[in-house]
Every structure is written in C-alpha cells, then in structure tokens.
Amino acid sequence: MIEIDFLEELDRFSFMIRKRVSSVYSGARRSIRQGRGIDIYDFGEYFPGDDLKAVDWKLYSRTERLYIRRFEEEKSLTTHILVDASRSMDFGKKFDYAAMLAAGFAYLVTKENEKFALATYSEDLRDVMQPRKGKTHFLNAVELLKGKKLEGKTRVNFCAERYGGMIRSRSLVVLISDFLENLASVQQGIYKLARRNELIAIQIFDAGEKNLDWLSGDAKVYDMESSEMMRTYISPKLKAEHEERFAEHIQGIKKACSEVGADFFSIATSTPIFDAFLEFSTVLG
Amino acid sequence: MFGNPVALFGLAALLPIVILYLVKPKPKDVFIPSLMFIREVEKRESVLSSLLKRFVRDPLLLIQLAVIFFAALAMAEPFYISRESVKAENIALVIDASASMQATDVAPSRFAKAVELAKSAFSERDRISIILAANIPIAVLKEGTGSEAKAILSALKPKATPANLNDAILLAREMLSGENKRILVFSDFSNADASLAGKIAGAEGIALDFFRVGGGGKNIGIVDMKQLKDGYSILVKSYVDKDEMLGIEILRNGVLVSSEERGIAALSSELLTLRNVSGTSAVRLRYADDFPLDNQVFIAAPLPERHKVLMVSANRTSYLKHALSSLKQVELAEAVPPIVPAFSSYAAVILDRVSRQSLLPGMVRELSLYVENGGNLIVIASEHLKALEEVHHLLPVEIRNDTAASGVKIETSNEVTRDIDFEGVAVKYLLAGAKNSSITLASAADGSPLISFWYKGGGKVAYVGIRHEAGWSDFYLKTSFPIFWSKLLEFMVGGEEDENLKTGNFLPLQTETRVKTPSTTVVTDRLFLDEAGVYEFGGKKIAANLLDERESNISTRAVEGMQYKRSFERTSVEIRREFRDYLLFAALAFVIGELMLLNRRGEL
Numbered sequence: 001m002i003e004i005d006f007l008e009e010l011d012r013f014s015f016m017i018r019k020r021v022s023s024v025y026s027g028a029r030r031s032i033r034q035g036r037g038i039d040i041y042d043f044g045e046y047f048p049g050d051d052l053k054a055v056d057w058k059l060y061s062r063t064e065r066l067y068i069r070r071f072e073e074e075k076s077l078t079t080h081i082l083v084d085a086s087r088s089m090d091f092g093k094k095f096d097y098a099a100m101l102a103a104g105f106a107y108l109v110t111k112e113n114e115k116f117a118l119a120t121y122s123e124d125l126r127d128v129m130q131p132r133k134g135k136t137h138f139l140n141a142v143e144l145l146k147g148k149k150l151e152g153k154t155r156v157n158f159c160a161e162r163y164g165g166m167i168r169s170r171s172l173v174v175l176i177s178d179f180l181e182n183l184a185s186v187q188q189g190i191y192k193l194a195r196r197n198e199l200i201a202i203q204i205f206d207a208g209e210k211n212l213d214w215l216s217g218d219a220k221v222y223d224m225e226s227s228e229m230m231r232t233y234i235s236p237k238l239k240a241e242h243e244e245r246f247a248e249h250i251q252g253i254k255k256a257c258s259e260v261g262a263d264f265f266s267i268a269t270s271t272p273i274f275d276a277f278l279e280f281s282t283v284l285g
Numbered sequence: 286m287f288g289n290p291v292a293l294f295g296l297a298a299l300l301p302i303v304i305l306y307l308v309k310p311k312p313k314d315v316f317i318p319s320l321m322f323i324r325e326v327e328k329r330e331s332v333l334s335s336l337l338k339r340f341v342r343d344p345l346l347l348i349q350l351a352v353i354f355f356a357a358l359a360m361a362e363p364f365y366i367s368r369e370s371v372k373a374e375n376i377a378l379v380i381d382a383s384a385s386m387q388a389t390d391v392a393p394s395r396f397a398k399a400v401e402l403a404k405s406a407f408s409e410r411d412r413i414s415i416i417l418a419a420n421i422p423i424a425v426l427k428e429g430t431g432s433e434a435k436a437i438l439s440a441l442k443p444k445a446t447p448a449n450l451n452d453a454i455l456l457a458r459e460m461l462s463g464e465n466k467r468i469l470v471f472s473d474f475s476n477a478d479a480s481l482a483g484k485i486a487g488a489e490g491i492a493l494d495f496f497r498v499g500g501g502g503k504n505i506g507i508v509d510m511k512q513l514k515d516g517y518s519i520l521v522k523s524y525v526d527k528d529e530m531l532g533i534e535i536l537r538n539g540v541l542v543s544s545e546e547r548g549i550a551a552l553s554s555e556l557l558t559l560r561n562v563s564g565t566s567a568v569r570l571r572y573a574d575d576f577p578l579d580n581q582v583f584i585a586a587p588l589p590e591r592h593k594v595l596m597v598s599a600n601r602t603s604y605l606k607h608a609l610s611s612l613k614q615v616e617l618a619e620a621v622p623p624i625v626p627a628f629s630s631y632a633a634v635i636l637d638r639v640s641r642q643s644l645l646p647g648m649v650r651e652l653s654l655y656v657e658n659g660g661n662l663i664v665i666a667s668e669h670l671k672a673l674e675e676v677h678h679l680l681p682v683e684i685r686n687d688t689a690a691s692g693v694k695i696e697t698s699n700e701v702t703r704d705i706d707f708e709g710v711a712v713k714y715l716l717a718g719a720k721n722s723s724i725t726l727a728s729a730a731d732g733s734p735l736i737s738f739w740y741k742g743g744g745k746v747a748y749v750g751i752r753h754e755a756g757w758s759d760f761y762l763k764t765s766f767p768i769f770w771s772k773l774l775e776f777m778v779g780g781e782e783d784e785n786l787k788t789g790n791f792l793p794l795q796t797e798t799r800v801k802t803p804s805t806t807v808v809t810d811r812l813f814l815d816e817a818g819v820y821e822f823g824g825k826k827i828a829a830n831l832l833d834e835r836e837s838n839i840s841t842r843a844v845e846g847m848q849y850k851r852s853f854e855r856t857s858v859e860i861r862r863e864f865r866d867y868l869l870f871a872a873l874a875f876v877i878g879e880l881m882l883l884n885r886r887g888e889l
Contacts, residue, residue, distance in 0.1 A: 088318035088319060089318075091316075091317070091318045094318075178318060180318050180319040180321065181319070181321075182321075206318075209317055209318050209319075212317070215313075215315055215317075217312075217313075218312040218313075219312050219313045219314075219315050220312045220313065220314045220315070221315050221316075221317055221320060221323060222314065222315065222316045222317070222320075223316075223317070223318075223319055223320040223321075224316050224317065224318050224319070225318070225319065226320075228320060230320050230323060230324070230327075231312060232323060232327065233886065235885075235886030235887050235888060236886065236887030236888060237885065237886050237887030238323070238326055238886070238887075239887075240887060241326040241329075242322045242323060242326055245321075245322035245325050245326060246322055249321075249322070
C-alpha cells in the first residue's frame with residue numbers, strides 16, 4: 001500500500017544535485033557554466049559590448065563603477081526512476097517501500113518542474129513512462145506503481161542495457177531494487193546505467209530476509225522468483241552465515257557503485273521513508 | 286545373554302521417539318526472496334556433511350535413538366560366555382621333522398599339516414618352546430611369545446632323516462620351566478614310539494598330548510643300497526598291496542642314461558644291480574606315490590679306480606704275483622732291488638723278499654719318506670727281514686730271530702679278515718711282538734702277530750707274516766688267498782671315508798669348510814646330512830640318502846597304547862565377558878556427537 005502523506009514532508013527538500021550535468025534546456029539545475037539564469041554566480045567589470053541589462057546599477061550607485069551581474073546558466077535534468085517489480089520484491093513491504101521512494105523522487109522532480117521518467121522491470125522492462133513534466137504525469141506514475149503486479153525474476157543487467165539505450169542525454173538514474181540476483185549481473189547493470197549518467201542505486205531489503213529470524217528448524221524453503229525448493233535445517237549458524245553472505249553481496253554492489261562514481265544506499269523497509277530521504281540528501285541538493 | 290534383561294524394556298523408549306518423529310509437524314513451507322545465500326552456505330559445507338544430510342534428514346533423531354539404544358542395552362548388562370584357558374601355559378611343541386613327515390597323503394604334506402595344527406595350539410599369552418625332532422632334537426625356540434612361535438613355525442622345514450621323538454620329548458621336558466607345563470607332540474608316529482618319554486614327562490606332572498597327522502598313503506621306495514665290487518645293489522621295496530609297474534631311470538651327472546620298466550609284486554622287495562657306475566649318479570623310480578623322497582637314491586662315489594701297486598721282490602715269480610695280477614682293481618708293477626722306481630706314484634708298495642745287500646740306503650730313505658707322506662707299505666715276512674734293520678722302524682711289529690710254526694688265529698675281525706678262511710692253515714712264522722699302537726688282525730698261537738698294521742706318519746704300514754711259499758705256509762693254496770690280498774689292498778689304499786652315507790649322520794670335517802648342500806651352501810666343520818642329495822666340498826662329492834625302511838613305511842599304523850588327538854583342546858573354563866562398558870562408551874560418544882551437532886548448528 002503506497003502512502004503519499006509523506007510527500008508533504010518532502011517539500012522541505014530541494015531536489016538538486018551538485019553534480020555536473022549537461023542539457024540544452026534551462027532548468028533549476030545549478031551549473032557552473034555562466035549564462036542566462038536567475039542566481040548570480042559573481043560580478044564582473046563591464047566592458048563595452050556587454051549586455052546593458054546585466055549592469056548592476058545598485059552597485060554602480062555605491063561604487064560609481066560599472067559592474068555586470070554574471071548568472072549561472074541553469075540546466076534542466078531528466079530523472080529516470082527504475083523500480084524492480086520482480087517476484088522477490090513481494091517479500092514484506094519491499095515493493096511498497098520502493099514505490100514510495102520512487103514516488104518521492106518523482107514528487108521532488110515534479111516540484112522542481114523537471115522531467116522524470118518511470119519504468120518497472122523484472123526479467124525485462126515492463127512499464128515505461130516517457131520523460132515528462134507536470135503533476136498529471138506524477139499522478140499517473142503513482143497510479144502505475146499502485147496497481148503493479150509483481151512477477152518474474154530480477155535481471156538488472158539485461159534491463160539496464162535495454163533502458164540505457166532509451167536515455168537520450170545525460171540524466172539522473174535512480175535504480176531501486178532488492179538486487180537479489182547474481183552479483184555479476186548486478187555489477188554489469190550498474191556499470192551500464194552509470195555510463196554517461198548520474199546513478200543512485202538504492203537497495204531495499206526486509207530485515208527478515210537478511211537474518212531469517214522468523215525461521216528455524218526443518219523447513220522447505222522456496223525461492224520466490226524461481227519457485228525452486230530446498231529442504232534444509234535452519235539453524236542459528238545457518239542464519240548467521242546467511243546474514244554474512246547477504247552483507248557480502250551488499251558490499252559487492254557498493255564496490256561496483258563506488259567504481260563508477262554512483263551513490264549506493266541500502267535501506268531496510270523498517271526505515272521511516274523520510275529518514276531515507278534524509279540519507280539521500282547527502283547526495284541531493 | 287543379558288544379566289538384567291528387564292532393562293531391555295528401556296528399548297521401548299525408542300518407540301515414542303520414533304512416533305514423535307513421525308507425528309511431528311511436517312517441515313514448514315516458507316518463501317524467501319532468494320535461495321542464493323542459503324545455497325552458498327550449504328555449498329561451503331564439507332562433502333561428508335552434505336552427503337550425510339542428503340541421506341539422513343534428521344541426524345539428531347538417529348543420534349537420540351542410538352543413545353537410548355546403547356544406554357538401554359548397557360543397563361541390560363549383556364555378556365557372552367567364552368571358553369578360555371585358565372591362565373597362560375608353558376608349552377613345548379615337538380614337531381616331527383623326520384623324512385616320513387614329507388609324505389603327501391595329507392595335503393600339502395604331513396609336516397605342513399603338523400605345523401598348521403601346532404599354530405592353533407597356543408595363544409599369545411603362552412610361553413612357547415619349539416623342538417624340531419629329527420634324528421637329533423633341535424631346539425628352535427625357547428620360551429618365546431605366540432607371534433614369535435608362529436613366525437618360526439612358518440619357517441620350519443622337514444628333514445630327510447629318521448626321527449627320535451623320545452629324545453625330543455626329553456629335551457622339551459628340560460626346556461619347560463614354571464607352572465602349567467605342557468608338551469604337544471605333532472608326528473605321524475610312523476615308526477616312533479614316544480611312550481617312554483611320555484611316561485617320564487607324565488611322571489613329572491607335565492601334560493603330554495600326541496597329535497597324529499597322516500597315517501596312510503602308498504609308497505614304493507628305495508630302502509637300501511650296498512656297494513659291490515663293481516657296482517651297487519639297490520633294494521626297492523613295495524608297501525603297496527597290489528602288483529605295480531615301476532619305471533627305473535639311471536642318471537649320470539644329471540643326464541638320463543638308461544630307463545627300464547619293471548614290475549614289483551605287492552608288499553615285496555626287488556633287488557636292482559647297477560654296474561659300471563662312475564661320476565655322480567642317481568637311480569630314480571618313476572612311480573607316483575605319497576612319499577617321493579625315497580624314490581631316488583644318489584651315488585656319489587665312483588668305483589675305486591685301479592690302484593697302482595708296486596711289488597718289490599727278488600723273486601721273479603710267486604703265487605702272490607699271480608694273485609695280484611688277477612685282481613681287477615690292481616695294476617701291478619714289479620721291481621727287483623736294488624733297481625726300484627720312485628715309490629710316490631704307487632698307491633701301495635709291497636716289500637716281499639729283499640736281501641740286505643740289495644737294500645740300498647737311498648731306497649730305505651725313499652721308503653720312509655713314502656710312508657711319511659701317506660704311502661701304504663705292506664711288508665711280507667721273509668728270512669731276510671730280521672736283517673733289514675733299516676726298515677724295522679716302519680713295521681708295526683718287533684721282529685725276533687726265531688721262527689715257529691702254528692695255525693692262524695683271527696684277533697680282530699675287520700674288513701680284511703672278515704670272511705677269510707684261515708681254518709687249517711699252517712704257517713712258519715717269524716716270532717714277533719706287536720708294537721704299541723699297532724693293530725693285530727691275526728696272530729699265531731703264541732701271540733706273535735701274523736697280520737698287523739699301524740699308522741706311521743701320514744701313511745699305513747701292514748705286516749703280513751704268512752708267507753706265500755711252500756715251506757712257509759699253505760695259505761697260498763687256499764681260495765681265500767687272493768680274496769685276502771684283495772681285501773688287504775683295498776683296506777690299505779681305499780679311503781676311510783664312505784662316500785655314500787645315510788641322512789641324519791654328522792660328517793666331521795677337518796676345518797671350517799664351505800659345503801654345497803643339495804639346497805644351499807654352508808660353512809661348517811661338522812656337516813649334518815639332513816637332506817638327501819649330493820654334498821660337495823673340497824673337490825669331493827658325498828651322497829646322502831634316506832635308505833631307511835622304517836621311514837619309507839609311511840603307512841604304518843598307530844603305535845598301540847598311545848592316545849592320539851586330532852584337534853587341540855586345552856584346559857579351559859567358561860568366562861563371562863561383559864561389554865556393558867563398551868556400550869556405555871558408545872552411548873556417551875553419541876551424546877557427545879549430539880552436543881557437537883547442536884553446537885555446529887549454533888543451537889547451544
């Protein structure tokens with residue numbers, strides 16, 4: 001169940017990324033390029049030929065010298081939000097949580113009047129919403145996430161390749177998944193998405209799938225994605241080792257992200273959604 | 286068996302556990318996002334534990350069942366009754382190693398059977414002595430352990446000699462010490478009566494058991510061999526109760542030279558005669574029986590070659606000369622003194638009638654040297670002999686002046702005088718006295734030696750006081766005359782060693798000598814002929830053969846009055862052996878195993 005009450009709290013966030021992006025469109029993205037814009041970057045001495053509109057007359061009155069205001073050229077940024085909708089996301093509230101994060105990002109982007117695109121994937125790309133601006137687009141996105149049926153296996157690598165081909169210009173890609181598949185495939189997917197884009201990879205996990213605390217003794221354990229069954233004895237030792245393997249997997253993803261300059265967050269579903277965005281704020285605006 | 290069978294009801298506790306196991310909830314079906322990590326964890330487990338896991342779904346159940354099973358069984362105090370000897374014994378094993386033990390009427394042989402039986406006759410706790418009973422007993426182990434005894438028994442081999450069980454048992458009696466003494470005799474008792482030694486041992490409180498191996502089998506074998514003048518007579522005896530055909534083969538230096546078939550009647554003997562035998566020969570019976578050892582006889586000594594004999598005499602002709610010329614083994618040369626050839630090339634020199642004048646000092650010196658170096662000298666009495674003082678020191682008699690007449694009395698019956706008929710022989714003889722260390726074979730009525738010899742230096746000197754001339758005696762007219770001379774010459778020049786011996790004899794050698802036996806090579810100064818075959822040493826060959834009618838008779842029945850056993854029984858008692866402790870240890874081991882498993886699962 002996706003709740004959108006938290007969106008109001010997100011009003012406090014200004015969705016900006018202090019990273020160099022390139023776009024032909026003006027927008028709310030801060031650029032170190034000088035040009036037309038709103039925010040004054042610095043002042044420069046007037047030389048004949050400079051735009052007279054740029055002369056700061058207030059400053060002239062105080063200093064009797066002509067200075068012109070130099071503006072930071074503002075660029076627009078398209079955000080692509082990819083949400084894992086495979087069968088494994090049906091564990092606990094993983095998908096709901098992922099959907100809320102996606103909605104949060106879409107909200108922040110919409111609030112800045114930027115374009116965002118949304119796509120869900122499992123074994124292949126499933127629903128792809130083209131980059132657009134506006135509240136209607138946002139509401140459509142929320143609606144899409146709400147009614148999403150979770151099925152299939154996770155194939156990050158394959159889907160990243162497919163989706164990467166659809167990104168026209170340098171963009172921000174937010175990849176939200178549980179990343180529960182072969183580490184090599186996850187790494188390859190990350191490498192592909194981070195090429196020419198800013199990437200934020202967010203892993204969603206349920207504490208129960210990590211430490212298996214809710215399990216013990218003889219059990220027939222089924223894989224949610226493949227339906228493969230394994231009969232085993234869930235001992236504390238196995239649980240501890242399972243958690244260890246899980247942590248190693250996360251470390252592997254983290255390493256891949258750091259190799260390509262992407263940001264990685266591993267968020268438990270028990271984390272309040274606002275706290276999660278607080279955490280993202282280290283890389284946002 | 287159980288000391289406390291009630292405790293077996295404890296096994297009923299297994300039932301509820303099994304039931305609990307059966308009725309316990311089925312494993313839960315749980316869904317997790319990915320089996321990836323569990324699979325990785327299980328992949329790192331050892332091959333053994335993953336294999337175990339594949340077959341044993343719940344090892345804890347099995348462990349718990351085992352704990353209850355062993356604990357309940359331990360409480361039931363299980364035991365078994367074993368028959369064991371009361372305590373360790375001092376055992377002497379007497380193994381008959383006589384030739385008849387090589388008989389193969391029991392497979393693989395009587396001896397192997399005896400050894401096999403002996404090996405089962407003791408335990409590791411006993412102190413074992415082993416005596417090999419050949420014609421002399423040989424102690425091969427004194428108070429060794431069971432394993433030592435087994436090793437030695439495995440290495441023993443039978444001999445080709447008769448056995449003396451009595452001596453072996455008496456030796457065993459001496460070797461045993463301490464308490465619980467026991468002598469076990471393993472033999473075919475084919476010709477050995479050990480009852481006397483048995484009685485002695487029994488009187489001293491030593492338990493004595495006889496184990497009989499074999500006791501049947503058919504055999505035809507060579508049981509005797511005699512040397513003839515020009516060959517050998519060989520006695521073949523059949524112990525088979527029906528007529529049989531034999532193949533008789535003669536081999537010379539290992540090569541078959543003749544072969545013939547001959548029938549032999551049931552339970553009878555056949556005499557074979559071999560002539561013109563020379564070199565190392567063997568006679569072989571081709572007949573499949575249970576005792577191959579006596580199917581062959583080896584002959585090492587070739588017949589004596591012709592001996593070169595020099596007769597030194599002033600007489601050109603004499604009866605003696607004719608007699609000697611007629612002997613096949615004599616190659617007679619004559620010399621009339623003072624012209625004589627070198628003595629050293631002659632096997633014997635006969636000094637007949639030599640006058641004082643013709644006896645040159647050089648000849649006397651030569652003669653002394655000849656005797657000193659191993660020559661054989663025969664001096665015949667004559668009227669000149671008294672005067673020949675230079676040669677008196679060589680004679681075994683002291684010659685006196687006078688002569689007398691008498692009959693001939695045999696003093697010593699040996700191979701020279703045996704079967705020689707001196708009856709009615711009258712002689713004129715030189716009065717003489719026997720010197721110390723001389724041996725008088727025949728003498729006159731007054732005791733004067735008529736035939737006498739002694740060893741002088743390395744040689745032998747004989748004095749013959751019966752002169753072969755009319756007026757001296759009429760012995761030369763007797764048919765015994767040439768026989769006597771033949772025997773005397775054979776005695777003088779023939780070797781003292783018999784080259785065809787029977788097994789079981791000791792052959793003293795002068796020094797440590799390297800001897801090639803039929804099976805190996807030994808260095809010894811005392812050769813024990815314990816194998817049948819040819820022995821070689823110092824360029825000489827000696828043959829040893831069993832030639833023992835009693836050993837060949839492998840089918841003899843048991844000696845009456847002796848109690849035989851077929852299997853080993855020893856004084857034993859029933860001992861209750863409990864193994865409760867082992868079961869408790871097993872239960873404890875499973876408890877520890879359970880704890881380890883729980884710890885491994887992290888449930889402790």
